[in-house]
Amino acid sequence: MTSRTLRKRQRAAFSDDIDFDLEELLNVHEEDGIAYRAERDAKKLKDDDDKYADAFSGYEIALTDLPALCIERIMAMLDSPKELYNVTFSSKLLMNIVTPEMVIRSAVFSNMKRKDVGYRKTMAEIMQHVSNRSIHLPSPHRLLRLLNAKSCERGEKCFGKNLNTGKSMTLSGSFHRTCGMALCENCIKFNTAKIGYNHFANNERGKNVALAGWRALTNPYQDDDGAWHGPLVGVLELQQIQNSYSEREEKEKALTGFVEKALTESSNICPSHYEEKAAAYSEIYDAAEKEADDYVEQKLKEQLQKSDECRQERIAKRLTKLRVVHSQMVEIMEDCPMKELAMECTWNEESERNILKFECYFVQASMSNMISAPSYANKSAVSTIAETIKHKFNILQEKDFFSYACIANSSNRFRKAMYEYCVNNLTPKKLLKSNRADADFFKLVEENKPNRALVRALNGIETALEDIFSLSVARSNDNEAEDPIAQARIARYRKLATVVWRKKKVDFRSGAYPPYIMDMQNIKECYTACIEEFRIMKKNAKDYIASSESRAFLRREAEGGGILSRQEALNLVFAPKIYREWVGGSSRTPYDDVRKGVFLIYELLMSSTSAAQVAIKFAARMLLLDL
Numbered sequence: 001m002t003s004r005t006l007r008k009r010q011r012a013a014f015s016d017d018i019d020f021d022l023e024e025l026l027n028v029h030e031e032d033g034i035a036y037r038a039e040r041d042a043k044k045l046k047d048d049d050d051k052y053a054d055a056f057s058g059y060e061i062a063l064t065d066l067p068a069l070c071i072e073r074i075m076a077m078l079d080s081p082k083e084l085y086n087v088t089f090s091s092k093l094l095m096n097i098v099t100p101e102m103v104i105r106s107a108v109f110s111n112m113k114r115k116d117v118g119y120r121k122t123m124a125e126i127m128q129h130v131s132n133r134s135i136h137l138p139s140p141h142r143l144l145r146l147l148n149a150k151s152c153e154r155g156e157k158c159f160g161k162n163l164n165t166g167k168s169m170t171l172s173g174s175f176h177r178t179c180g181m182a183l184c185e186n187c188i189k190f191n192t193a194k195i196g197y198n199h200f201a202n203n204e205r206g207k208n209v210a211l212a213g214w215r216a217l218t219n220p221y222q223d224d225d226g227a228w229h230g231p232l233v234g235v236l237e238l239q240q241i242q243n244s245y246s247e248r249e250e251k252e253k254a255l256t257g258f259v260e261k262a263l264t265e266s267s268n269i270c271p272s273h274y275e276e277k278a279a280a281y282s283e284i285y286d287a288a289e290k291e292a293d294d295y296v297e298q299k300l301k302e303q304l305q306k307s308d309e310c311r312q313e314r315i316a317k318r319l320t321k322l323r324v325v326h327s328q329m330v331e332i333m334e335d336c337p338m339k340e341l342a343m344e345c346t347w348n349e350e351s352e353r354n355i356l357k358f359e360c361y362f363v364q365a366s367m368s369n370m371i372s373a374p375s376y377a378n379k380s381a382v383s384t385i386a387e388t389i390k391h392k393f394n395i396l397q398e399k400d401f402f403s404y405a406c407i408a409n410s411s412n413r414f415r416k417a418m419y420e421y422c423v424n425n426l427t428p429k430k431l432l433k434s435n436r437a438d439a440d441f442f443k444l445v446e447e448n449k450p451n452r453a454l455v456r457a458l459n460g461i462e463t464a465l466e467d468i469f470s471l472s473v474a475r476s477n478d479n480e481a482e483d484p485i486a487q488a489r490i491a492r493y494r495k496l497a498t499v500v501w502r503k504k505k506v507d508f509r510s511g512a513y514p515p516y517i518m519d520m521q522n523i524k525e526c527y528t529a530c531i532e533e534f535r536i537m538k539k540n541a542k543d544y545i546a547s548s549e550s551r552a553f554l555r556r557e558a559e560g561g562g563i564l565s566r567q568e569a570l571n572l573v574f575a576p577k578i579y580r581e582w583v584g585g586s587s588r589t590p591y592d593d594v595r596k597g598v599f600l601i602y603e604l605l606m607s608s609t610s611a612a613q614v615a616i617k618f619a620a621r622m623l624l625l626d627l
Contacts, residue, residue: 064093076102079109081119081147088144095141101284103143108288112296119147126180127285130278133259134210135180136220136228136267137277149182153229154221160186179210179218181230192218193235200251201238208259209233220266228266233258315352321374322356325382332386338393341428360432361460362442363389392442399445402428406450414527417472418454421464436460452520459518463498466505469527470497473534492574496541500534501526503578503591533595540597544573 063071075098078084084106088098107123115124126146129135138146145153152158152168160169169184178188192212195201201209201217210231212218217238220230237258245251263271326345333339345358356371358364366385370377396402404422407415422431431437437457444453458464474493476486508518508526518526545551576590 064091068097071097072099072102076105078102078106081106081110081144085144085148088141098140098144100140100143100281103140103147104281104284105288107143107147108285108292112292122147122177123285125177127282129180129210130285131282132207132210133232133275133278134208135231136262137269137274137281138180138229142229146177146180146182149177151182152184152187153182153223154184154187155224157221158184158187159190160184178212179230181218181221183218188212188218192216193239195238199238199242200248201242208255209238220262222266228262232262311352315349315355318352318355318374319347319349321377322371325370325374325377326356328379328382329386329389332383333390336390336393337397341432342389342393344429359429361435361437362392362432362439365438395442395446399448399450401445401450401453402431404454407454413472413475414468415451417468417475418458420471421468422454422458425467426461426464430461431457434458434460455520455523459523465523466498466501469501469530470494473497473531492570493538493541496537496574497530497534499575499578499591500530500537504530504533537595540594541573543597544594 063074066074071094075084075087075094078087081103084098084102088094104123104127107119110119111117115121123143126135126138126143130137149171151170152160155161155168158168161167162169169186171182171184183191193216195215195217197215199215201211202215210218217235218231219234219236220228220232222228233255238255241251241254241258245254260271263269263274267274269277326343330339330343333343336342342360342363343358344360345356347356348354353372356367358367366389370381370385404419407419410416410419431454434457436459441453441456444450444456458468471494474490474497476490505518505526508522508529572590573594576594578589578591580587580589
């Protein structure tokens with residue numbers, strides 16, 4: 001029996017336990033231990049809570065039983081005038097504890113971000129009158145009532161009182177408190193008086209005079225308890241001052257006397273005490289406003305700092321990923337002859353969306369999705385795009401596209417001008433930067449259509465086509481290459497040609513944005529139309545130069561009698577504006593005047609007076625086009 005039992009308890013052979021993992025067993029024991037200790041600590045904490053759960057049952061302290069200083073601190077933390085109102089008027093003790101500082105700060109802090117809405121706006125209007133010393137100083141209780149008023153405070157004397165219900169009119173949705181009073185619209189309308197612009201109260205608005213609105217005065221209001229509220233000086237007193245005195249000093253002296261009388265007879269505050277208390281109110285309000293503004297500014301700085309830190313962190317992550325992508329592309333493009341041109345790019349470490357920008361439009365378009373979301377860029381996707389770009393630029397190298405051999409020996413004057421422009425004014429980088437050097441451009445090159453591909457790319461470069469047109473219609477001969485006069489004449493006609501192209505291309509644009517983009521058919525039609533238009537403009541310009549009146553006018557500058565300079569006069573013909581201008585009482589387009597052979601200079605020279613010459617110069621300058 002014993003041997004059988006021992007045989008049953010014998011350990012299995014090592015070969016049977018070959019999959020045993022000691023590290024995994026230790027991790028399981030550690031997790032079980034953590035769970036056991038957490039459960040034990042929770043049970044112990046629960047036992048302690050149950051032990052003292054009933055220790056303080058039935059033990060409550062009323063708010064009014066706390067020391068006055070504690071109650072004051074608690075009430076000072078209320079940032080809602082409505083809550084402060086409810087707490088204050090719940091007992092006489094709390095009514096005696098409330099202070100002006102509590103009410104003012106609760107109104108200011110009720111809306112930290114905006115000053116022109118809600119309770120903060122109401123308090124700002126009241127404190128404006130207090131700082132001007134123009135209203136009876138409100139008590140803390142009255143300040144709370146003004147902030148939380150829902151209906152007109154005039155009660156039985158309210159102009160909008162409902163006789164059926166016996167209630168005064170409800171206040172409008174705005175938080176205005178006219179002259180420190182909670183008045184309804186009807187009381188403001190029927191209890192105010194408009195004054196003239198020359199009334200002295202307009203000048204005294206910032207001192208001792210409370211206006212209900214623009215050039216509107218209102219009267220103070222006496223409640224059922226005999227207390228006066230609102231302006232210190234009413235309409236009657238102000239009008240009497242206006243009628244009795246003519247000098248400003250006399251009016252100010254009389255106004256000061258009425259203010260002192262109002263404080264002496266209609267207020268329980270003497271003039272000196274009123275000044276001290278009003279100054280204290282203003283000081284509390286200014287301090288609360290500054291504290292609120294500083295708090296908002298500090299929070300805004302913290303928010304901006306946190307946002308900037310998060311932004312810099314995102315930029316760093318994107319930058320790291322994009323550098324890896326860029327290095328992979330450079331490695332794949334290593335054996336491409338035009339690798340430098342294809343991979344030329346700029347890094348902007350301050351921008352989150354435009355960290356990497358390739359100079360070549362096709363490369364940028366191909367990489368746009370990967371640049372915007374580098375997290376999804378895997379090695380296979382990068383390799384595919386890089387191989388495509390490499391293939392396109394290898395085609396440009398094989399075709400020797402940038403030698404422009406397809407148009408080098410052309411007899412067509414447009415192609416001649418295009419070759420001259422490309423050789424002298426264009427670089428491969430500038431051409432490939434064009435927004436028309438896209439996939440269709442490379443397709444045309446691959447299909448052995450270099451001429452169409454070049455025109456397409458040039459169409460995306462601003463002023464390229466107009467410059468080519470001007471070179472094609474105004475060319476110099478070999479004999480004129482060294483003649484400065486001939487070169488100046490050719491430059492003027494080229495300037496005129498560019499204006500013609502700008503004027504006519506509007507009629508042939510395909511409607512795509514930007515407006516200078518045209519398809520191939522529109523370019524051909526526009527070129528043909530511009531040649532005919534330039535012929536007319538050139539003939540009229542020659543007539544202008546050949547005219548004896550024009551020659552006499554152009555020589556005036558040398559004689560000291562010219563209204564315009566010679567260059568300004570030439571620009572009126574060779575560089576006219578193509579949009580309408582209001583000149584001389586009529587709307588006219590200088591370009592159309594030149595096309596019709598009607599030159600503004602002839603009309604302006606009809607006058608000989610000095611004043612007219614000034615007007616001529618001004619009108620002529622208005623028609624100039626700076627090129």
